[in-house]
Amino acid sequence: MNWHRYASPANFKRLSDRLLPWAAGGAALFLAAGVWSGLVVSPADYQQGETVRIMYVHVPAAWMSMFVYANMAVAAAAALVWRHPLAEVAGRAIAPVGAAFTFLCLVTGSLWGKPMWGTWWVWDARLTSVLILFFVYLAYMALNAAFDEPERGARASAVLALVGAINLPVIKFSVDWWNTLHQPASVTRLDAPAIDPSMLAPLLAMAIGFTLFFVAVAFVRIRAELVERRLEALRHARVAGEAAAERT
Amino acid sequence: MMAAFLDMGGYAAFVWPAWLLSAAILVAVSVSSVRRLRALERELAEAEGGRDPHS
Helix, strand or coil, X not given: CCHHHHHHHHHHHHHHHHHHHHHHHHHHHHHHHHHHHHHHHCCCXXXXXXXXXXXXHHHHXXXXXXXXXXXXXXXXXXXXXXXXXXXXXXXXXXXXXXXXXXHHHHHHHHHHHHHHHCCXXXXXXXXXXXXXXXXXXXXXXXXXXXXXXXXXXHHHHHHHHHHHCCHHHHHHXXXXXXXXXXXXXXXXXXXCCCCCHHHHHHHHHHHHHHHHHHHHHHHHHHHHHHHHHHHHHHHHHHHHHHHHHHHC | CHHXXXXXXXCHHHXXXXXXXHHHHHHHHHHHHHHXXXXXXXXXXXXXXXXXXXX
16 A cells, blocks of 8 residues: 555645634634625615625625636646545545535526526526536536546546636636626726725625635545545455455 | 615515525535534544554
8 A cells, every 4th residue: 555645635634624713714704794794884786786785695606616616627637647645535525516606606697687687597608608617517526426446537537627627718708708798807807896895895705705615615525535535445455354364 | 774674675586595595505515514524534433443543
């Protein structure tokens, strides 16, 4: 057995023990601030009225759907190139979280589109590319779990994660490249954000809260994957031991 | 005052489901993740059967 491979999971356990309370506590704090400022303090929009409050959950969910995927793609590259044991479990651990954020983005976008655009859904570039992102998450999870040997599933799904990363710039620039009902970027642009500070504050609070939430959940889920791998190794060792005992 | 807040300028049917679904998803993801970790750690403790976990 290749014991040095387990050195970094052990380090990860120490690191996550130390950082998890801070990430979880920070997430609770920023989400609470975001809920208060987003629902109570911030004003209604002069055009969109109170529906603008959907932005404070929709936009952070959309950012997270892409941020989690970017993490997954980096983990996939590290898993394929270096066969890093932590990277192999990281993608599998965070994919369902990314899928959940993407689902939330799609549903809240639909709930915002109906009153503002007059439709729940249009097949335009932004909405379609995000729907594809959701399906890529599902395909990744299915492929990852499709093999008896977890290693093979990890490699196959890592390739899929890398290929699917092409979709990220497509999503980001879809509002510039194609005509769409969806509005262009108003925060992440080169000049100053085109959004009033009274609305930017709750948006950023929610975005930081979502990010810290993801970090905390990722720590927990990667820990669970590492424990599961250890359990599988124990089972294999036991079966191998019994087989050896029968031969003698 | 409270009724006006809940009414969300007539958009209650869109604003509240968006926020409630967000809360539900965050709770579901965090609770299920922590539960799974705890269950697996229990299973590992049993499988290792009191042996030194680092051996």
